Amino acid sequence: xxxxxxxxxxxxxxxxxxxxxxxxxxxxxxxxxxxxxxxxxxxxxxxxxxxxxxxxxxxxxxxxxxxxxxxxxxxxxxxxxxxxxxxxxxxxxxxxxxxxxxxxxxxxxxxxxxxxxxxxxxxxxxxxxxxxxxxxxxxxxxxxxxxxxxxxxxxxxxxxxxxxxxxxxxxxxxxxxxxxxxxxxxxxxxxxxxxxxxxxxxxxxxxxxxxxxxxxxxxxxxxxxxxxxxxxxxxxxxxxxxxxxxxxxxxxxxxxxxxxxxxxxxxxxxxxxxxxxxxxxxxxxxxxxxxxxx
Amino acid sequence: xxxxxxxxxxxxxxxxxxxxxxxxxxxxxxxxxxxxxxxxxxxxxxxxxxxxxxxxxxxxxxxxxxxxxxxxxxxxxxxxxxxxxxxxxxxxxxxxxxxxxxxxxxxxxxxxxxxxxxxxxxxxxxxxxxxxxxxxxxxxxxxxxxxxxxxxxxxxxxxxxxxxxxxxxxxxxxxxxxxxxxxxxxxxxx
Numbered sequence: 001x002x003x004x005x006x007x008x009x010x011x012x013x014x015x016x017x018x019x020x021x022x023x024x025x026x027x028x029x030x031x032x033x034x035x036x037x038x039x040x041x042x043x044x045x046x047x048x049x050x051x052x053x054x055x056x057x058x059x060x061x062x063x064x065x066x067x068x069x070x071x072x073x074x075x076x077x078x079x080x081x082x083x084x085x086x087x088x089x090x091x092x093x094x095x096x097x098x099x100x101x102x103x104x105x106x107x108x109x110x111x112x113x114x115x116x117x118x119x120x121x122x123x124x125x126x127x128x129x130x131x132x133x134x135x136x137x138x139x140x141x142x143x144x145x146x147x148x149x150x151x152x153x154x155x156x157x158x159x160x161x162x163x164x165x166x167x168x169x170x171x172x173x174x175x176x177x178x179x180x181x182x183x184x185x186x187x188x189x190x191x192x193x194x195x196x197x198x199x200x201x202x203x204x205x206x207x208x209x210x211x212x213x214x215x216x217x218x219x220x221x222x223x224x225x226x227x228x229x230x231x232x233x234x235x236x237x238x239x240x241x242x243x244x245x246x247x248x249x250x251x252x253x254x255x256x257x258x259x260x261x262x263x264x265x266x267x268x269x270x271x272x273x274x275x276x277x278x279x280x281x282x283x284x285x286x287x288x289x290x291x292x293x294x
Numbered sequence: 295x296x297x298x299x300x301x302x303x304x305x306x307x308x309x310x311x312x313x314x315x316x317x318x319x320x321x322x323x324x325x326x327x328x329x330x331x332x333x334x335x336x337x338x339x340x341x342x343x344x345x346x347x348x349x350x351x352x353x354x355x356x357x358x359x360x361x362x363x364x365x366x367x368x369x370x371x372x373x374x375x376x377x378x379x380x381x382x383x384x385x386x387x388x389x390x391x392x393x394x395x396x397x398x399x400x401x402x403x404x405x406x407x408x409x410x411x412x413x414x415x416x417x418x419x420x421x422x423x424x425x426x427x428x429x430x431x432x433x434x435x436x437x438x439x440x441x442x443x444x445x446x447x448x449x450x451x452x453x454x455x456x457x458x459x460x461x462x463x464x465x466x467x468x469x470x471x472x473x474x475x476x477x478x479x480x481x482x483x484x
Contacts, residue, residue: 143372143420159421170331202318224320224329232334239378239424241351244333255330261316268314294317 089132090155093124095163096141102149112256112265114152115176119185128181137171139163150254152220161218162234168243170254174220175212177201180263187264191273196283199261199269199292220260261293268292345439347432350387354380356424361415368418375415376423378431382410388435395438410434 003011017023037046048055063072101107106121115134118124126132134154142163149169156173164171176184180200183190202221203209212219215226235242245251261269270292272281283289315321320329336350358373382388382396382404397404404410412434414427 139419139421143374159419159425163421199316221318221320221323223324223327224331225324225327228331228334231331232336235351236348237425237428238421239351239354239356239428242333242336245331246333257320259314259316260318260320262314266312269316293315 085131087131089130090134090136091124091126091132092138093118093135093153094138094140095145095160097124098137098149098151099141099145099147102147107149109147109149110250110253112150112152112253112258114174114184114258114265115154115181116184116187116264120187126181126185128178128185131178133178133181134176137161137164148248148250148254150256152258156218158234159238162238162240165231165234165242166238166240168245168248168254170245171218172220172257173212173218174258174260175200175203175208176263177204184263188275191275194272196272196292197263197267197269199294200263202260220257345388345392345435349428349431353385353387354378356427358420363415365418372418372420374418374420374423375413376420376427378412378414378424378427379405379409381408383408392435392438396434399438400434 037043045055053059060066063070065071098107101118101121101123102109106123107113107117111117115126118135119126124135126134136155137151137153137157137160139157139159142159145163146167147169148167149164151164151169152172152174154173154176156171161171177200179198183198203212209221211217213221215222215230218227218230232242245254248254258265263269267273267280268282270283270288274281283292355378357377359375359377360371360373361369361375363369382393385393388396396410397408400410403412412427412430414423414430416426417423
Protein backbone atom coordinates (compact mmCIF):
# COMPACT_ATOMS: atom_id res chain seq x y z
CA UNK A 1 0.00 0.00 0.00
CA UNK A 2 1.05 3.66 -0.31
CA UNK A 3 3.26 4.90 2.47
CA UNK A 4 1.78 7.55 4.74
CA UNK A 5 3.49 10.86 5.47
CA UNK A 6 4.98 9.67 8.78
CA UNK A 7 6.65 6.70 7.15
CA UNK A 8 8.09 9.03 4.47
CA UNK A 9 9.46 11.42 7.11
CA UNK A 10 11.03 8.59 9.10
CA UNK A 11 12.66 7.04 6.03
CA UNK A 12 14.05 10.48 5.09
CA UNK A 13 15.47 10.87 8.60
CA UNK A 14 17.18 7.52 8.33
CA UNK A 15 18.88 8.36 5.03
CA UNK A 16 19.69 12.06 5.31
CA UNK A 17 23.06 13.20 6.72
CA UNK A 18 23.47 14.61 10.23
CA UNK A 19 22.28 18.18 10.79
CA UNK A 20 25.21 20.58 10.96
CA UNK A 21 25.89 24.24 10.28
CA UNK A 22 26.71 23.42 6.68
CA UNK A 23 23.28 22.10 5.79
CA UNK A 24 20.90 24.44 7.59
CA UNK A 25 19.90 28.00 6.91
CA UNK A 26 17.60 30.65 8.34
CA UNK A 27 14.07 31.03 7.05
CA UNK A 28 13.74 33.51 4.18
CA UNK A 29 13.56 37.14 5.37
CA UNK A 30 14.42 36.11 8.93
CA UNK A 31 17.14 38.74 9.03
CA UNK A 32 18.17 41.58 6.82
CA UNK A 33 21.87 41.97 5.98
CA UNK A 34 23.26 45.32 7.15
CA UNK A 35 24.44 47.67 4.43
CA UNK A 36 27.41 49.94 4.77
CA UNK A 37 26.20 53.54 5.02
CA UNK A 38 26.52 55.87 1.99
CA UNK A 39 25.96 59.57 1.55
CA UNK A 40 26.24 62.56 3.86
CA UNK A 41 24.90 60.87 7.05
CA UNK A 42 26.01 57.26 6.74
CA UNK A 43 29.24 57.75 4.78
CA UNK A 44 32.69 59.32 5.41
CA UNK A 45 33.89 57.59 8.65
CA UNK A 46 30.90 55.17 8.74
CA UNK A 47 30.28 55.62 12.49
CA UNK A 48 33.77 54.49 13.58
CA UNK A 49 35.08 57.92 14.70
CA UNK A 50 38.65 59.17 14.27
CA UNK A 51 41.85 57.11 14.59
CA UNK A 52 42.25 55.18 17.85
CA UNK A 53 41.14 51.67 18.73
CA UNK A 54 37.57 52.49 17.68
CA UNK A 55 38.42 53.12 14.00
CA UNK A 56 41.22 50.57 13.84
CA UNK A 57 39.28 47.67 15.53
CA UNK A 58 42.06 47.23 18.04
CA UNK A 59 39.91 47.43 21.17
CA UNK A 60 40.91 47.23 24.83
CA UNK A 61 39.50 44.24 26.75
CA UNK A 62 36.29 44.73 28.72
CA UNK A 63 37.03 46.09 32.19
CA UNK A 64 40.48 47.46 31.30
CA UNK A 65 41.07 50.89 32.81
CA UNK A 66 44.13 51.99 30.81
CA UNK A 67 46.60 50.55 33.28
CA UNK A 68 45.30 51.22 36.79
CA UNK A 69 44.05 48.31 38.86
CA UNK A 70 40.63 47.63 37.33
CA UNK A 71 37.48 47.45 39.46
CA UNK A 72 36.92 43.76 38.77
CA UNK A 73 40.39 42.89 40.12
CA UNK A 74 40.52 45.25 43.10
CA UNK A 75 38.60 43.09 45.52
CA UNK A 76 39.80 39.56 46.43
CA UNK A 77 37.33 36.68 46.51
CA UNK A 78 36.10 36.07 50.06
CA UNK A 79 33.31 33.53 49.67
CA UNK A 80 32.25 33.41 53.31
CA UNK A 81 28.55 33.66 52.58
CA UNK A 82 28.45 31.78 49.30
CA UNK A 83 25.45 29.48 49.27
CA UNK A 84 24.42 30.84 52.72
CA UNK A 85 20.89 31.42 51.50
CA UNK A 86 20.59 27.77 50.51
CA UNK A 87 22.06 26.12 53.60
CA UNK A 88 19.69 24.21 55.86
CA UNK A 89 19.68 24.71 59.63
CA UNK A 90 18.41 22.32 62.26
CA UNK A 91 18.12 24.09 65.63
CA UNK A 92 19.17 21.71 68.38
CA UNK A 93 17.12 20.32 71.21
CA UNK A 94 19.01 18.26 73.75
CA UNK A 95 17.75 15.20 75.60
CA UNK A 96 18.20 17.23 78.78
CA UNK A 97 15.75 19.85 77.50
CA UNK A 98 13.38 17.15 76.32
CA UNK A 99 13.38 15.49 79.74
CA UNK A 100 12.69 18.86 81.34
CA UNK A 101 9.73 19.46 79.02
CA UNK A 102 8.30 16.07 79.94
CA UNK A 103 8.90 16.51 83.68
CA UNK A 104 7.20 19.90 83.70
CA UNK A 105 4.18 18.49 81.78
CA UNK A 106 4.76 20.61 78.72
CA UNK A 107 4.86 17.47 76.55
CA UNK A 108 2.37 14.62 76.74
CA UNK A 109 4.20 11.28 76.50
CA UNK A 110 0.95 9.36 76.07
CA UNK A 111 0.74 10.76 72.53
CA UNK A 112 3.40 10.75 69.80
CA UNK A 113 5.64 13.82 70.05
CA UNK A 114 6.38 15.66 66.84
CA UNK A 115 7.51 19.07 65.64
CA UNK A 116 4.10 20.62 66.27
CA UNK A 117 4.00 19.32 69.87
CA UNK A 118 7.42 20.77 70.69
CA UNK A 119 6.53 24.13 69.11
CA UNK A 120 3.19 24.18 70.97
CA UNK A 121 5.07 24.00 74.26
CA UNK A 122 6.04 27.59 73.53
CA UNK A 123 9.64 27.19 74.61
CA UNK A 124 11.11 26.16 71.29
CA UNK A 125 10.37 27.47 67.84
CA UNK A 126 11.38 26.94 64.26
CA UNK A 127 11.66 29.83 61.81
CA UNK A 128 11.11 28.36 58.31
CA UNK A 129 11.82 31.74 56.70
CA UNK A 130 15.38 31.42 58.02
CA UNK A 131 15.75 28.02 56.31
CA UNK A 132 15.36 26.13 59.59
CA UNK A 133 14.10 22.73 58.55
CA UNK A 134 13.21 21.35 61.98
CA UNK A 135 14.79 20.11 65.19
CA UNK A 136 17.88 17.99 65.61
CA UNK A 137 18.07 15.83 68.70
CA UNK A 138 21.40 16.10 70.50
CA UNK A 139 22.77 13.57 72.95
CA UNK A 140 23.63 15.97 75.76
CA UNK A 141 21.84 14.62 78.81
CA UNK A 142 21.70 11.08 77.43
CA UNK A 143 22.87 9.70 80.77
CA UNK A 144 19.93 11.15 82.72
CA UNK A 145 17.20 10.69 80.10
CA UNK A 146 14.47 8.45 81.53
CA UNK A 147 11.29 8.99 79.51
CA UNK A 148 9.58 6.48 77.20
CA UNK A 149 8.44 8.46 74.16
CA UNK A 150 7.42 8.10 70.55
CA UNK A 151 9.27 11.08 69.08
CA UNK A 152 9.64 12.43 65.56
CA UNK A 153 12.43 14.92 64.86
CA UNK A 154 14.18 16.06 61.69
CA UNK A 155 17.72 14.96 62.52
CA UNK A 156 19.15 12.78 65.28
CA UNK A 157 22.63 11.72 66.35
CA UNK A 158 23.37 8.06 67.08
CA UNK A 159 23.85 8.43 70.87
CA UNK A 160 20.54 10.33 71.03
CA UNK A 161 18.78 7.48 69.19
CA UNK A 162 20.37 4.99 71.60
CA UNK A 163 19.23 6.98 74.64
CA UNK A 164 15.61 7.08 73.40
CA UNK A 165 15.52 3.38 72.52
CA UNK A 166 17.17 2.12 75.70
CA UNK A 167 14.26 3.63 77.66
CA UNK A 168 11.73 1.72 75.57
CA UNK A 169 10.87 4.57 73.20
CA UNK A 170 10.74 4.92 69.43
CA UNK A 171 12.42 7.66 67.41
CA UNK A 172 11.84 8.58 63.76
CA UNK A 173 13.44 11.27 61.63
CA UNK A 174 11.09 12.87 59.12
CA UNK A 175 11.41 15.57 56.48
CA UNK A 176 9.18 18.62 56.25
CA UNK A 177 9.40 20.97 53.30
CA UNK A 178 9.23 24.73 53.94
CA UNK A 179 5.55 25.14 53.10
CA UNK A 180 4.56 22.28 55.41
CA UNK A 181 6.82 23.72 58.10
CA UNK A 182 4.90 26.99 58.13
CA UNK A 183 1.78 24.95 58.82
CA UNK A 184 3.34 22.59 61.35
CA UNK A 185 5.12 25.23 63.43
CA UNK A 186 2.04 27.39 64.01
CA UNK A 187 -1.08 25.34 63.23
CA UNK A 188 -3.61 27.85 64.56
CA UNK A 189 -2.21 30.66 62.40
CA UNK A 190 -2.29 28.31 59.41
CA UNK A 191 -5.88 27.16 60.01
CA UNK A 192 -7.03 30.78 60.25
CA UNK A 193 -5.85 31.30 56.67
CA UNK A 194 -8.56 28.96 55.43
CA UNK A 195 -6.18 27.08 53.15
CA UNK A 196 -6.46 23.33 52.77
CA UNK A 197 -3.79 21.36 54.60
CA UNK A 198 -0.98 20.79 52.06
CA UNK A 199 0.70 17.49 51.28
CA UNK A 200 4.14 17.13 52.79
CA UNK A 201 6.74 16.96 50.03
CA UNK A 202 9.49 14.35 49.76
CA UNK A 203 13.14 15.39 50.40
CA UNK A 204 14.38 17.65 47.63
CA UNK A 205 17.96 16.36 47.17
CA UNK A 206 19.32 12.84 46.67
CA UNK A 207 21.45 13.15 49.80
CA UNK A 208 18.46 14.02 51.93
CA UNK A 209 16.37 11.24 50.39
CA UNK A 210 19.18 8.78 51.18
CA UNK A 211 19.38 10.03 54.77
CA UNK A 212 15.63 9.67 55.33
CA UNK A 213 15.52 6.23 53.70
CA UNK A 214 18.32 4.83 55.86
CA UNK A 215 17.16 2.52 58.67
CA UNK A 216 20.33 3.31 60.68
CA UNK A 217 19.11 6.92 60.94
CA UNK A 218 15.55 5.72 61.69
CA UNK A 219 14.32 7.47 58.56
CA UNK A 220 10.57 7.77 58.00
CA UNK A 221 10.93 6.29 54.51
CA UNK A 222 13.02 3.32 55.68
CA UNK A 223 11.80 -0.28 55.87
CA UNK A 224 10.47 -0.88 59.44
CA UNK A 225 11.85 -4.44 59.34
CA UNK A 226 15.36 -3.08 58.78
CA UNK A 227 14.77 -0.41 61.42
CA UNK A 228 13.94 -3.18 63.92
CA UNK A 229 17.23 -4.89 63.10
CA UNK A 230 19.17 -1.61 63.44
CA UNK A 231 17.58 -1.07 66.87
CA UNK A 232 19.03 -4.39 67.96
CA UNK A 233 22.45 -3.60 66.48
CA UNK A 234 22.54 -0.25 68.31
CA UNK A 235 21.62 -1.92 71.59
CA UNK A 236 24.59 -4.25 71.13
CA UNK A 237 26.86 -1.32 70.27
CA UNK A 238 25.85 0.78 73.26
CA UNK A 239 25.62 -2.14 75.68
CA UNK A 240 21.98 -2.17 76.81
CA UNK A 241 19.24 -4.77 76.68
CA UNK A 242 16.73 -3.70 74.02
CA UNK A 243 13.31 -3.47 75.72
CA UNK A 244 10.67 -5.66 74.10
CA UNK A 245 8.19 -3.24 72.50
CA UNK A 246 5.51 -5.90 71.91
CA UNK A 247 5.14 -6.51 75.66
CA UNK A 248 4.71 -2.81 76.35
CA UNK A 249 1.14 -1.71 77.23
CA UNK A 250 1.72 1.43 75.08
CA UNK A 251 2.78 -0.61 72.04
CA UNK A 252 0.04 0.78 69.79
CA UNK A 253 0.96 4.37 70.62
CA UNK A 254 4.69 3.71 70.23
CA UNK A 255 4.48 2.23 66.75
CA UNK A 256 2.06 4.91 65.56
CA UNK A 257 3.44 6.79 62.60
CA UNK A 258 2.28 9.55 60.34
CA UNK A 259 1.93 8.97 56.63
CA UNK A 260 4.83 10.55 54.66
CA UNK A 261 2.33 13.05 53.17
CA UNK A 262 0.75 13.96 56.49
CA UNK A 263 1.64 17.04 58.50
CA UNK A 264 -0.74 16.79 61.44
CA UNK A 265 -1.55 13.68 63.42
CA UNK A 266 -5.15 12.78 62.70
CA UNK A 267 -5.68 15.28 59.86
CA UNK A 268 -5.43 14.51 56.16
CA UNK A 269 -4.01 16.75 53.45
CA UNK A 270 -6.82 18.58 51.66
CA UNK A 271 -8.94 19.26 54.73
CA UNK A 272 -9.83 22.78 55.78
CA UNK A 273 -10.16 23.31 59.52
CA UNK A 274 -12.73 25.87 60.65
CA UNK A 275 -11.65 26.75 64.17
CA UNK A 276 -14.47 29.20 64.81
CA UNK A 277 -17.34 26.83 63.98
CA UNK A 278 -15.31 23.77 65.05
CA UNK A 279 -15.85 22.04 61.73
CA UNK A 280 -13.68 20.19 59.27
CA UNK A 281 -14.35 20.67 55.55
CA UNK A 282 -13.28 17.76 53.42
CA UNK A 283 -13.01 17.77 49.61
CA UNK A 284 -15.74 15.85 47.85
CA UNK A 285 -14.56 15.78 44.23
CA UNK A 286 -12.73 12.73 42.96
CA UNK A 287 -9.89 14.73 41.34
CA UNK A 288 -9.10 16.59 44.56
CA UNK A 289 -9.14 13.43 46.63
CA UNK A 290 -6.87 11.69 44.12
CA UNK A 291 -4.48 14.64 44.18
CA UNK A 292 -4.23 14.85 47.94
CA UNK A 293 -3.63 11.16 48.37
CA UNK A 294 -1.05 10.94 45.58
CA UNK B 295 -34.53 18.31 67.64
CA UNK B 296 -33.95 15.70 70.31
CA UNK B 297 -33.41 13.03 67.62
CA UNK B 298 -30.78 15.16 65.82
CA UNK B 299 -28.93 15.73 69.11
CA UNK B 300 -29.03 11.97 69.70
CA UNK B 301 -27.58 11.30 66.23
CA UNK B 302 -24.80 13.89 66.78
CA UNK B 303 -23.97 12.32 70.11
CA UNK B 304 -23.79 8.88 68.46
CA UNK B 305 -21.46 9.98 65.64
CA UNK B 306 -19.06 11.63 68.09
CA UNK B 307 -18.80 8.41 70.06
CA UNK B 308 -17.89 6.25 67.05
CA UNK B 309 -14.09 6.10 67.00
CA UNK B 310 -12.98 5.27 63.47
CA UNK B 311 -9.32 4.32 63.11
CA UNK B 312 -7.49 7.05 61.22
CA UNK B 313 -6.36 5.44 57.99
CA UNK B 314 -4.99 7.95 55.50
CA UNK B 315 -2.69 6.18 53.04
CA UNK B 316 -0.98 8.24 50.35
CA UNK B 317 0.81 6.93 47.28
CA UNK B 318 4.15 7.06 49.12
CA UNK B 319 2.99 5.45 52.36
CA UNK B 320 5.12 2.62 53.71
CA UNK B 321 2.55 0.11 52.44
CA UNK B 322 3.27 1.22 48.88
CA UNK B 323 7.04 1.60 49.34
CA UNK B 324 7.43 -1.83 50.93
CA UNK B 325 4.57 -4.02 49.76
CA UNK B 326 3.98 -7.46 51.34
CA UNK B 327 6.02 -6.55 54.42
CA UNK B 328 5.09 -6.23 58.05
CA UNK B 329 5.27 -2.52 58.76
CA UNK B 330 5.39 -2.82 62.52
CA UNK B 331 8.59 -2.47 64.51
CA UNK B 332 9.38 -5.71 66.32
CA UNK B 333 12.10 -6.84 68.71
CA UNK B 334 14.38 -9.50 67.18
CA UNK B 335 15.17 -12.68 69.09
CA UNK B 336 18.12 -12.06 71.38
CA UNK B 337 19.52 -15.53 72.06
CA UNK B 338 23.17 -16.03 71.36
CA UNK B 339 24.09 -18.84 68.94
CA UNK B 340 27.80 -19.36 69.39
CA UNK B 341 27.94 -23.15 68.95
CA UNK B 342 28.54 -23.00 65.22
CA UNK B 343 30.64 -20.50 63.29
CA UNK B 344 32.38 -18.85 66.23
CA UNK B 345 31.84 -15.41 67.69
CA UNK B 346 29.24 -13.40 65.72
CA UNK B 347 29.68 -10.20 67.71
CA UNK B 348 26.51 -10.78 69.73
CA UNK B 349 27.10 -10.39 73.48
CA UNK B 350 24.28 -11.08 75.97
CA UNK B 351 24.28 -7.85 78.00
CA UNK B 352 22.22 -9.34 80.82
CA UNK B 353 25.05 -11.78 81.60
CA UNK B 354 27.55 -8.96 82.14
CA UNK B 355 27.85 -6.90 85.33
CA UNK B 356 28.13 -3.23 84.46
CA UNK B 357 28.64 -0.70 87.25
CA UNK B 358 29.23 3.04 87.16
CA UNK B 359 31.42 5.28 89.25
CA UNK B 360 33.07 8.70 89.19
CA UNK B 361 35.86 9.29 86.72
CA UNK B 362 39.30 10.50 87.68
CA UNK B 363 41.18 13.52 86.42
CA UNK B 364 40.34 17.22 86.12
CA UNK B 365 36.89 18.44 85.26
CA UNK B 366 35.37 20.37 88.16
CA UNK B 367 31.68 19.89 88.87
CA UNK B 368 31.17 17.64 85.87
CA UNK B 369 33.74 15.02 86.85
CA UNK B 370 32.87 15.30 90.55
CA UNK B 371 29.18 14.65 90.20
CA UNK B 372 28.62 12.42 87.16
CA UNK B 373 29.12 8.67 87.11
CA UNK B 374 30.86 8.48 83.78
CA UNK B 375 33.35 5.70 84.57
CA UNK B 376 32.12 2.28 83.50
CA UNK B 377 33.24 -1.04 84.97
CA UNK B 378 32.32 -4.25 83.14
CA UNK B 379 32.97 -7.69 84.56
CA UNK B 380 31.89 -11.26 83.93
CA UNK B 381 33.04 -14.67 85.09
CA UNK B 382 34.97 -16.17 82.19
CA UNK B 383 34.80 -19.86 83.17
CA UNK B 384 31.01 -19.82 83.48
CA UNK B 385 30.38 -17.73 80.35
CA UNK B 386 28.38 -20.27 78.34
CA UNK B 387 27.85 -17.78 75.52
CA UNK B 388 31.51 -18.36 74.58
CA UNK B 389 32.95 -21.68 73.44
CA UNK B 390 35.30 -23.45 75.88
CA UNK B 391 38.35 -22.95 73.59
CA UNK B 392 37.75 -19.21 73.48
CA UNK B 393 37.28 -19.10 77.23
CA UNK B 394 40.62 -20.86 77.80
CA UNK B 395 42.35 -18.54 75.33
CA UNK B 396 40.82 -15.48 77.02
CA UNK B 397 42.10 -16.60 80.42
CA UNK B 398 45.55 -17.08 78.97
CA UNK B 399 45.78 -13.86 76.89
CA UNK B 400 44.25 -11.48 79.43
CA UNK B 401 45.90 -12.74 82.61
CA UNK B 402 46.49 -9.18 83.78
CA UNK B 403 42.80 -8.31 83.43
CA UNK B 404 41.42 -11.32 85.26
CA UNK B 405 40.89 -11.20 89.00
CA UNK B 406 41.63 -13.94 91.54
CA UNK B 407 37.97 -15.02 91.47
CA UNK B 408 38.16 -15.43 87.71
CA UNK B 409 36.29 -12.28 86.60
CA UNK B 410 37.48 -10.47 83.47
CA UNK B 411 37.42 -6.75 84.38
CA UNK B 412 37.30 -3.94 81.81
CA UNK B 413 37.11 -0.26 82.63
CA UNK B 414 36.54 2.86 80.56
CA UNK B 415 36.56 6.56 81.36
CA UNK B 416 37.44 7.70 77.86
CA UNK B 417 34.67 10.26 77.28
CA UNK B 418 32.55 12.63 79.35
CA UNK B 419 29.45 10.55 78.79
CA UNK B 420 28.56 7.28 80.51
CA UNK B 421 26.69 6.10 77.40
CA UNK B 422 29.70 6.57 75.14
CA UNK B 423 31.99 4.93 77.71
CA UNK B 424 29.77 1.85 77.71
CA UNK B 425 30.02 1.79 73.91
CA UNK B 426 33.82 2.04 74.20
CA UNK B 427 33.96 -0.83 76.67
CA UNK B 428 31.77 -3.03 74.44
CA UNK B 429 34.15 -2.36 71.57
CA UNK B 430 37.11 -3.36 73.76
CA UNK B 431 35.37 -6.54 74.85
CA UNK B 432 34.60 -7.53 71.26
CA UNK B 433 38.21 -6.86 70.25
CA UNK B 434 39.47 -9.05 73.10
CA UNK B 435 37.16 -11.92 72.19
CA UNK B 436 38.05 -11.67 68.51
CA UNK B 437 41.76 -11.72 69.38
CA UNK B 438 41.21 -14.83 71.53
CA UNK B 439 39.33 -16.50 68.69
CA UNK B 440 41.84 -15.60 65.99
CA UNK B 441 44.05 -18.45 64.82
CA UNK B 442 47.70 -17.57 64.29
CA UNK B 443 48.53 -17.15 60.61
CA UNK B 444 50.47 -20.04 59.05
CA UNK B 445 54.13 -19.09 58.47
CA UNK B 446 55.29 -19.76 54.91
CA UNK B 447 58.31 -21.92 54.15
CA UNK B 448 60.27 -18.99 52.75
CA UNK B 449 59.72 -16.95 55.95
CA UNK B 450 60.81 -19.89 58.09
CA UNK B 451 63.93 -20.42 55.96
CA UNK B 452 64.80 -16.72 56.15
CA UNK B 453 64.31 -16.72 59.93
CA UNK B 454 66.59 -19.75 60.31
CA UNK B 455 69.31 -18.10 58.21
CA UNK B 456 68.98 -14.88 60.19
CA UNK B 457 69.49 -16.73 63.48
CA UNK B 458 72.57 -18.53 62.17
CA UNK B 459 74.07 -15.30 60.86
CA UNK B 460 73.41 -13.53 64.15
CA UNK B 461 75.14 -16.32 66.05
CA UNK B 462 78.07 -16.30 63.61
CA UNK B 463 78.58 -12.55 63.95
CA UNK B 464 78.28 -12.70 67.71
CA UNK B 465 80.97 -15.37 67.95
CA UNK B 466 83.20 -13.47 65.51
CA UNK B 467 82.90 -10.32 67.60
CA UNK B 468 83.59 -12.32 70.74
CA UNK B 469 86.74 -13.84 69.20
CA UNK B 470 87.97 -10.39 68.10
CA UNK B 471 87.44 -8.96 71.54
CA UNK B 472 89.14 -11.89 73.16
CA UNK B 473 92.20 -11.44 70.90
CA UNK B 474 92.39 -7.71 71.73
CA UNK B 475 92.25 -8.44 75.44
CA UNK B 476 94.83 -11.16 75.25
CA UNK B 477 97.19 -8.74 73.40
CA UNK B 478 97.11 -6.48 76.47
CA UNK B 479 98.60 -9.21 78.64
CA UNK B 480 102.30 -9.74 78.93
CA UNK B 481 103.60 -12.46 76.58
CA UNK B 482 104.29 -15.83 78.18
CA UNK B 483 107.82 -17.06 77.88
CA UNK B 484 108.00 -20.72 77.18
